[in-house]
Amino acid sequence: MTYPIKTCVICGEEFGLRPGKPGFADHCPSCSEEESSDSKAADPLKTDKSANAARREAMRNLLYRKDS
Numbered sequence: 001m002t003y004p005i006k007t008c009v010i011c012g013e014e015f016g017l018r019p020g021k022p023g024f025a026d027h028c029p030s031c032s033e034e035e036s037s038d039s040k041a042a043d044p045l046k047t048d049k050s051a052n053a054a055r056r057e058a059m060r061n062l063l064y065r066k067d068s
Contacts, residue, residue, distance in 0.1 A: 003016035008028035015028040023032020 003018050005014055006017045006026060007014050008031055009026045010031040011028060013028045013030075017025060021029060021032070023029070
């Protein structure tokens with residue numbers, strides 16, 4: 001079975017679109033890897049567990065508080 005040939009919109013390289021390929025369907029695997037590593041390193045608040053716990057607690061308080 002052959003995979004459809006796509007052209008990367010970032011670098012212009014042709015690649016075979018495989019099932020389970022990480023990233024977008026119009027980006028080659030090497031460009032998809034660069035984007036995923038850049039996005040994780042760019043925002044340290046998304047990976048901070050204490051900030052996530054505080055965020056969840058605040059949302060829980062807002063959603064489930066009883067107004068009397």
